[in-house]
Amino acid sequence: MQHPVGYRIDPETGNAVLTSIWALLTNSTAIFAYFHTIPAALTTAAALITGISIWQLGKRPGHEIEFFRRSARWGLRGLLTFSIATVLVGHFFGQLMGEQQPMKMAAAEALYESRSGAPLSLMAIGPFEKKPKRLSFRLEIPKLYSFMDTNSFSGHVEGIDDLQRADAKKYAAYERAHGRDPTKAEYYPIVGLNYWTFRIMVGIGIFLAALAATGLLLERRWRNGLAGLARTRAFRWAAIGGLFAGFLAHAAGWIFTEQGRQPWVVTGLLKTEDAVSKLGASTVAISLGVFIVLYCVIGAIEFWLFRRVADSDPEPLERDDDQTASVPSLAY
Known part of the structure; x- marks a missing residue:
């Protein structure tokens, strides 16, 4: 649905017919999505372990401290590893989307005009419309978006307006076949929703990586290690926030992925308005x-x-009866 491959359209029925199972199984979009989603899920699991362990360490002065110190340490290690992996794979996934679904990525940057050396938008404020005509505020890093998309600071990236004109020509026959005026067709998603869900997803990923790096760096320098660090309000609440943030990042990423390909149910083949049931x-x-x-x-x-x-409370480990049986001692 995101990037259909290995098919042909039957001229008599109009149905899609599978022509290559290998092309389907090696679909680049599906492969990148898999290797982006799996470490993201492990990141959320590590954030859950870290958050609970830090919370417990912050309130327990008793014998369980060593138990939760270990689980917090391993949680932070996993959180750092998997969050970095998620961000790195996501970067290359974004470059692939720039080729396969350029409108999705242009909307994610609220980039209206095609340009070389395009800046990376950190924040933009404007009317929450499907396609705002103007933005009242933008905070940008010069040329960084071009570098992230094309590996060149002077790379050329397509904007929403140019992509809309190109798609209007490309799919004019599709619109006429469905009895619609091609000049009135819109091929862009809700820009504000695309823009902010993308930033929530990426921002949380960076936050979790920073949280893990901070915890591991301060562990050896802080008095009482992670147990002492867990009693500081800032780190404790950051870890608890990270516990929930992973789930929010998943939801934002899913909304960005599915809403970003609108108006298509099957990209380039079937529009949403033509696929809905008449209810x-x-x-x-x-x-x-x-x-x-x-x-x-x-x-x-x-x-x-x-x-x-x-x-x-953590359950005490029960030892085997064979192991706990007393060993006979020598009698003299």
Whole structure:
């Protein structure tokens, strides 16, 4: 759906027919998505271990300190390793998206005009519209986006306006086939949503890497190591925040990925408006309401279970009876 390969369109039925299973299995988009998602999931798991361990270390002066010190140390090591891997793979994944879905990446930067030496946007403020005509504020790093996208500070990157004009010509026949005016077709996603979900995803990844690096660097320098560091309010709350931040990054990344390819369900082949079922508004409202309530209940139960397990004492290790049996001593 993101980058269809290994298919042909049947001229009689109009259906897509698989022509190469190998092309499907070696789809570059799917491969990069896999190697981006797996370390991201491990990053979230490491953040969960780190957050719970730091929280426990900050409130327990007892015998469990060594247990949670070890789990916090391994959590921080995993967090640093997997967050860096996620960011690095994500960088090259972004370059691939710049080739396959340039509109998605142009919207992620709110870049309207094509240019060489394009700056990286750190923050932009404007009307929350599908495609704001102007931005009231921009904070940028000169030429960095061109370097990240093309490996050259003077590299040329396409903007939303030029991509819209090119797509309007490219898919004019598609629009006419569906009884629509090609001049009124829009081929860009909601720019503000794309822009901010991308920054939430990347920003949290960088934050978690920085949190892990800080914890590992200060461990040997801080009094009582991680146990002492966990009693500082700033680090303790940063670790607890990181516990939830990983889940937020996953949600933001998913929204960016799926919303960023709009207006397509299957990129370049089938638009969303042509794929939706013809259902009444009441049917959609009822099903959506049921799903919202259901997921809220499931989420509340999951949070309660997480909190219960995280707040419980670690179970003592039970030794084997054979190992604990006393060894006969020599009698004199």
